[in-house]
Amino acid sequence: MRTTKWSTLFLCFCGATTASLMAQDTRNVTEPITPKVCAVLRAPLKSAADGPVIGDTADDQNAESSRETTTLQTALLNCTKGQAVELTLGPNPSFNAFLLEPITLPASVSIIIDGGVTVYGSRDPSRYQDNSDHAQGAICGTVGEYQVDRGCLPLFTLRTDNGIYGYGVIDGQGNRTILSGDNQGISWWDMAFKKKNSSNEQASPKIINAGVAGAFASNVVLHKITIRNPPFHTVGFGGNGFTVWGVKVQAPWTMPNSDGFDIHGSNITIYDTTVAIGDQDIAISTNNIDTSNITVRKFRGYNKGGITILAGGDSHLTSNLLFEDLLFTGSLPSVVGTTVNGVTEATLTQPPYSLQSYAQALPTSTGDLKAMQITTNISSGTGSKPGNTISNVTFQSVCVQDIVRPINIVPLAPFKSTDNLPAIAGVVFRDVHVLPPTAQFPKTNKGVPVTPAAAGGYGFFLQADPSRNYYNDITLDNVVFDDATQGQTSLAEITAIGTAFTTVNNVYPPILNNLNNQAAANAAGPTLNLDSNFYATATSVSDPSLAYACPAKPPFVTGELYVTLGRTLPLGEPTSLPTATINAGGSVTLNAVVQPIMSQSTFFNPKGYNAQPGLLAVGSPALTNPVEFYEGDVLVGTAKLSANGTLATLAIRHLKPGTHVFTARYPADAYYDATAFGSVTVVVSDWPRSHPVCGPSGDAGCPVPVGR
Numbered sequence: 001m002r003t004t005k006w007s008t009l010f011l012c013f014c015g016a017t018t019a020s021l022m023a024q025d026t027r028n029v030t031e032p033i034t035p036k037v038c039a040v041l042r043a044p045l046k047s048a049a050d051g052p053v054i055g056d057t058a059d060d061q062n063a064e065s066s067r068e069t070t071t072l073q074t075a076l077l078n079c080t081k082g083q084a085v086e087l088t089l090g091p092n093p094s095f096n097a098f099l100l101e102p103i104t105l106p107a108s109v110s111i112i113i114d115g116g117v118t119v120y121g122s123r124d125p126s127r128y129q130d131n132s133d134h135a136q137g138a139i140c141g142t143v144g145e146y147q148v149d150r151g152c153l154p155l156f157t158l159r160t161d162n163g164i165y166g167y168g169v170i171d172g173q174g175n176r177t178i179l180s181g182d183n184q185g186i187s188w189w190d191m192a193f194k195k196k197n198s199s200n201e202q203a204s205p206k207i208i209n210a211g212v213a214g215a216f217a218s219n220v221v222l223h224k225i226t227i228r229n230p231p232f233h234t235v236g237f238g239g240n241g242f243t244v245w246g247v248k249v250q251a252p253w254t255m256p257n258s259d260g261f262d263i264h265g266s267n268i269t270i271y272d273t274t275v276a277i278g279d280q281d282i283a284i285s286t287n288n289i290d291t292s293n294i295t296v297r298k299f300r301g302y303n304k305g306g307i308t309i310l311a312g313g314d315s316h317l318t319s320n321l322l323f324e325d326l327l328f329t330g331s332l333p334s335v336v337g338t339t340v341n342g343v344t345e346a347t348l349t350q351p352p353y354s355l356q357s358y359a360q361a362l363p364t365s366t367g368d369l370k371a372m373q374i375t376t377n378i379s380s381g382t383g384s385k386p387g388n389t390i391s392n393v394t395f396q397s398v399c400v401q402d403i404v405r406p407i408n409i410v411p412l413a414p415f416k417s418t419d420n421l422p423a424i425a426g427v428v429f430r431d432v433h434v435l436p437p438t439a440q441f442p443k444t445n446k447g448v449p450v451t452p453a454a455a456g457g458y459g460f461f462l463q464a465d466p467s468r469n470y471y472n473d474i475t476l477d478n479v480v481f482d483d484a485t486q487g488q489t490s491l492a493e494i495t496a497i498g499t500a501f502t503t504v505n506n507v508y509p510p511i512l513n514n515l516n517n518q519a520a521a522n523a524a525g526p527t528l529n530l531d532s533n534f535y536a537t538a539t540s541v542s543d544p545s546l547a548y549a550c551p552a553k554p555p556f557v558t559g560e561l562y563v564t565l566g567r568t569l570p571l572g573e574p575t576s577l578p579t580a581t582i583n584a585g586g587s588v589t590l591n592a593v594v595q596p597i598m599s600q601s602t603f604f605n606p607k608g609y610n611a612q613p614g615l616l617a618v619g620s621p622a623l624t625n626p627v628e629f630y631e632g633d634v635l636v637g638t639a640k641l642s643a644n645g646t647l648a649t650l651a652i653r654h655l656k657p658g659t660h661v662f663t664a665r666y667p668a669d670a671y672y673d674a675t676a677f678g679s680v681t682v683v684v685s686d687w688p689r690s691h692p693v694c695g696p697s698g699d700a701g702c703p704v705p706v707g708r
């Protein structure tokens with residue numbers, strides 16, 4: 001049986017990775033190093049569960065955001081190239097928030113957002129208005145006959161040698177009401193529902209954009225930050241050289257248009273990243289340039305749209321893509337014990353809602369869930385369209401659960417008979433294990449969960465156009481849809497039209513080796529819709545016990561641990577060390593950043609997607625327990641999560657000589673399982689023995705700690 005240490009890797013964020021990630025990205029990619037600090041800005045605001053604590057009028061908000069934005073933009077302009085402005089906690093750590101309007105980073109200058117700090121985006125659309133030709137007349141904060149991604153500047157614009165680093169949070173406040181314009185009084189997310197089922201598009205800002213309107217970006221880094229509650233798409237990149245490392249993206253599970261990453265270009269690495277949002281986790285397109293040499297590794301998607309390759313209506317190439325060590329799940333941590341738009345949990349469990357789980361509030365949306373897909377991103381329009389070429393794409397070491405279409409290759413619609421179809425060749429699925437569905441993935445009858453409740457089944461969709469001599473070229477290498485304990489399959493439907501198959505090593509169920517003809521009625525197995533398929537080679541092995549090994553349950557908490565020097569808030573000092581070296585008797589501070597996978601915002605729209613009882617955009621409950629810190633098996637202390645609810649710190653004083661290895665743990669609560677994470681090493685020298693009166697390292701009159 002194939003084995004993996006995947007679950008251990010997910011829970012252990014163990015310091016810097018020094019080996020390069022040799023894959024499709026042609027660069028020598030290692031973990032980014034936080035730049036030196038040129039200026040430190042302390043947080044001027046406190047925050048509450050729903051945002052910064054400040055007057056709620058447009059005048060109150062705009063006066064504050066304008067002042068803070070000017071201060072930060074000035075600091076960035078005065079920063080030496082290769083350095084960064086650090087946003088840190090205030091003198092009183094309860095001051096933990098900034099409120100900003102759109103910011104453009106100068107070339108070769110970056111931003112560091114410290115753990116415990118939240119940067120909130122303005123809620124006033126007028127502050128984001130894009131008056132350039134690129135806007136094409138679109139008005140930010142409205143819905144109209146616009147092209148996508150027009151009318152609004154992003155909160156952060158990155159271009160050349162820019163980065164955003166640190167363990168802090170960027171919150172776009174997509175869940176909160178906007179403060180001006182035609183849609184004043186409704187939220188950015190309400191706008192997404194407002195334009196649903198129409199030909200209109202919303203003008204809403206991205207959180208981060210690098211490379212717009214042909215001005216492509218280069219050498220951009222996102223490191224460790226959390227980005228939550230985007231008003232619209234979260235991160236956009238177009239250009240050459242993009243590194244995403246240890247980043248978390250969060251929005252309620254079904255919030256439309258909250259894409260995690262929209263990328264095109266070349267030499268892109270996304271590593272150790274978690275996305276829990278309501279649209280594509282990662283959308284890859286050409287957008288009128290070739291897109292190639294992309295590596296996505298150690299990726300966790302709690303998702304609706306998964307990793308999506310878009311077959312756009314242009315003639316450019318998409319090639320050399322590797323997606324490895326992936327988890328996708330549509331499961332939720334639990335029922336959130338809170339009030340949703342004035343409706344209590346107790347009410348939601350009674351008629352007419354009768355919810356047994358939040359997943360049941362999403363019956364028409366669960367049909368949209370995908371994990372790995374190739375589809376189109378063009379409108380029907382008029383005139384002929386070219387077809388691009390997608391080749392050399394590999395998905396390997398993948399676990400999927402509660403996603404209705406784990407594999408979905410349907411790149412045709414809305415191409416017309418006069419268009420040149422996209423060409424898809426060399427797409428490989430290797431070591432893919434689709435686990436049996438849980439009760440959170442309900443079987444539905446026309447969008448309504450069946451009674452009594454039953455788990456749903458999966459669909460496998462590959463659709464080309466053999467009438468035009470257009471085929472998908474697909475390899476299945478150890479792909480298993482299974483319930484191994486019962487010898488059954490959870491694969492309920494297969495559509496395969498115009499597919500050239502290669503199956504090697506092992507596939508399950510056995511029907512995956514025989515999709516080349518329209519099959520007879522198959523009452524005991526999946527529903528089949530087959531036409532014009534053939535096999536280059538087919539394996540004779542069909543054994544679910546050979547499936548790629550997956551963890552029993554995905555974690556719904558992320559945790560990272562880093563160390564800072566001394567026992568006070570560092571300013572302008574390294575803030576994300578995996579290791580430290582100090583003198584005997586010195587002190588360090590252990591910093592644990594712990595948070596739910598998903599945003600804690602929950603949003604209920606009674607008319608959303610015409611669902612009954614409505615569309616519930618699911619957020620996560622807050623974490624309530626203190627974090628535990630260990631040296632080996634010995635508990636050395638606990639600390640409550642403070643600041644924005646993500647940071648717990650513990651000062652370790654008067655350390656004795658030797659090597660000290662610390663880890664952390666979030667203990668189980670009513671919603672989440674226990675989660676162990678992190679490993680930091682502190683090496684303590686036995687010098688200076690000649691200074692017995694010295695207190696913690698760095699005190700007046702005492703030697704300064706030795707370097708990193």
